[in-house]
Amino acid sequence: MHHHRLDELITAKLSGTLDESGREELAALLLQHPEWEQQAALLEQYWNSVPEPEAPPAAVFSEMMAKAEPTGETTVKIVAWWKWVAAAVLAGLLCTAGYHLWQGTRRQKELQLVETRNGERRHFRLSDGTTVHLNASSHLTCRLNARTREIWLDGEAFFEVAKDPTRPFVVHAASMNIHALGTAFNVKAYPEDAQYETTLLEGAVEVYLDKTPEQKVRLRPYEKLAIGSTTAPASPEKKIMIKPVVSKVAMAKAASLPVIDSTLSETAWVSNRLQFEALRFDQLARLLERWYGVKIEFRNETVKNYVFSGSFASESITQALQALQLTEEFHFDNQSTRIIIY
Incomplete structure (x- = not known):
């Protein structure tokens, strides 16, 4: 209802028929809904940028008016009426465009980018409650919506994933895809490195490659999966390797260790x-x-x-x-x- 009234007020403003009370109402409405200010500004900017139509030659104009035989007052009303119609059409078109702009903005908010430079590390929390530690020279893009949670990583990050069985949490890093639910793991995938790695500390993850999605590898806590990089010049043979990252004695004590284990070289960076x-x-x-x-x-x-x-x-x-x-x-x-x- 309010949005329909906004269209009416903007249309009146553009056509030059908005009185003082209407201007006050429009200002109050934009104050109440600041998210509509961009749409109102866009409408006014577009209206002002449209050039005035050139006046017809005097003879043609006289012939038109003679056929219409309007009074001066009627002429003014006709001009005002056409201005109002033009403003209403423009408002309708741009309000539709504004809706699509809002939809696009919403989709952009779903897709967010976080990046770090050399010498910089960041720690933040996603909207689903997942904690992320992002290592230096890394790029992370995430999409979180009502159905899924997807991460695209170029670099290195440690994830403490918030439990949500209804929304899968998947990290795409180079050729690896790591599917996790309520778990803590590290992913290292720098393009210039000889290999990509996934190290699991808590919970469980399934890892599969882009070319063989049906071949899933399930990791247990304190196991690391490594695969040769396809871009590094000194890349080892491209095959999956799984190995423990700590001794059996340390694994027996794993229950008493914190989620981020600073004793491991794979995750020590999280503890600076x-x-x-x-x-x-x-x-x-x-x-x-x-x-x-x-x-x-x-x-x-x-x-x-x-x-x-x-x-x-x-x-x-x-x-x-x-x-x-x-x-x-x-x-x-x-x-x-x-x-x-x-």
């Missing part, structure tokens, strides 16, 4: 600690670039093959590299956001 095990220096360099927001350049090919294990938390990039120098010999030049290793 970069942990790595037996990584070549060129692989570690990518982690350091994301973690510290720097660019690392190697000037010595031999140094790339050094293997490191360790962890960093509050250390600066200079302190981290100095710690690595304690186990292997190399030199580096720190140029703010650019590190040269030789």
